[in-house]
Amino acid sequence: MSSYLALLILSLVLTLCLQTLQFLQLQSRRAFLCWCVQQSSDLTSCGRWDKNGIMVYNLGYFVAHFLTIFKKLCFCRFDYQELLHNSTFCLVPRGRRLGSFRFLEALQAACIPVILSNGWELPFSEVIDWRKAAIIGDERLLLQVPSITRSVGRDRILALRQQTQFLWDAYFSSVAKIVLTTLEIIQDRVDSLVSRNRLLWNSLPGGLYALPQYSTDAAQFPFYYALLGKSPSQQFTAVIHMVTPLQSQISPVVKLIIAVAKSKFCAQIVVLWNCDKPLPPRNKWPSTSVPLTVIEGQTKTMSSRFFPHDAIITDAVLSLDEDSVLSTNEVDFAFTVWQSFPERIVGYPARSHYWDSSRSRWGYTSKWTNEYSMVLTGAAFYHRYYHYLFTHYIPASLLTMVDHMANCEDILMNFLVSAVTKQPPIKVTQKKQYKETMMTQGSKVSSRWADPDHFAQRQSCMNAFSHWLGFMPLVHSQMRLDPVLFRDQVSILRKKYRDIERL
Secondary structure (H helix, E strand, O other): OOHHHHHHHHHHHHHHHHHHHOOOOHHHHHHHHHHHHHHHOOOOOOOEEOOOOOEEOOHHHHHHHHHHHHHHHHOOOOOHHHHHHOOOEEEEEOOOOOOOOHHHHHHHOOOEEEEEOOOOOOOOOOOOOHHHOOEEOOOOOOOHHHHHHHOOOHHHHHHHHHHHHHHHHHHHOOHHHHHHHHHHHHHHHHOOOOOOOHHHHHOOOOOOOOOOOOOOOHHHOHHHHHHHOOOOOOOEEEEEEEOOOOOOOOOHHHHHHHHHHOOOOEEEEEEEEOOOOOOOOHHHOOOOOOOEEEEEOOOOOOHHHHOOOOOOOOOEEEEEEOOOOOOHHHHHHHHHHHHHOOOOOEEOOEEEEEEEOOOOEEEEEOOOOOOEOEEOOOEEEEEOHHHHHHHHHOOHHHHHHHHHHOOOHHHHHHHHHHHHHOOOOEEEOOOOOHHHHHHOOOOOOHHHHHOHHHHHHHHHHHHHHHHHHOOOOOOOEOOEEOOOOOOOOOOHHHOOOHHHHHO
16 A cells, blocks of 8 residues: 555544543543554554555554554553453454454453454354444444444443353353363254254353253243243242151151142152162152152162152252251242242252361351351252253263262252352241251251261362362352241231241
């Protein structure tokens, strides 16, 4: 190009920067100027003579001379990563090829990429809708970029930045995720009948957590109920895990079955018989108004309690230990809460984690405090999809570890759900005597709570599970949901869940 044209292009670039500066705060202006310098420093080509003896200049030749003076004006002493994180829009021009590593840097920093590379096929564009996370510009029309970014409203800016974080975390945050995403896309191509649609790939928690073998219909996953305007089913299946023989008609498990069966939301009760003793005859089980199914486990392992049995036909699963002590009111209230949060674990016994700085490791605690990060599956509701995800997503080595110790399966389920949802579980009101009741039941299961080795194993599990994920997914919460008028000084007749306060 001629010198005049090159200078004209340079003036357009400067105009673009100056126009953008008008809409930035003072501190952000210096950051933006310095970022322009950093980006433009990639343009290192100089002019050359063409066959006609005319000097042909590259834009970078002129920018380089300008930058020498410009760097002195903006005093470019800044942290590049901090600069990215403080930016709303990040220009991503083409590099030596169509693509540029600036693109992934912008995603990681939750900075909205402004793509200026005509003809560039963005990564995984076969399944990812980049219009929800980036602004696609035309590198031939640079002067339009300021007006385009200026026209983006605050709500859309927030949505774009959230989507950049989701896409980065789900598909680009590690080499393993990039490779796994590639393999899953290839798998979807090979078996198009069992493949994920674009909604699954572009909405939380992402295509890697929405296994198409379970269902290709987004309405079958708890994460998309609100997005699709769908509600979970109005009934639940109670799954009771038994490892000790049925002693008598007054044993805790019999009382538990009767209390759960009285719930108006209970569709059926499934008993998982993982006891070494022979299965009791049908007449030994209590009579209930809902179907009672007993499934004898083939492997009789702890992880098998979360196997996706075909007998479970409802969206909601009430997971119960055989020595759990719950009333019908407690079951009804917890299920009502779960219907508003179908993607989370909702239940009663809560636990927490903490960082032990003296040992540089994660710790597990059962102390009653104002915070919790886990709700144990000994008395909790969750979606049945987590049974399928637990069985088919978690590595076999971790399942073997859980089975070998006969411990930590409930912690592993909490790790999985928190990793998928990025949210904490929900604790609901319970009787204060729950912990003491569990400790004094006298059964084989209850005796584990008083075993020092049991607690030490759970400490080890915390670190093994976080090592598998590469991060700690558990999130602390201080929220507890109680019934309306709970503990209020009003007539008991005005309260819907009256029995909870009496326990």
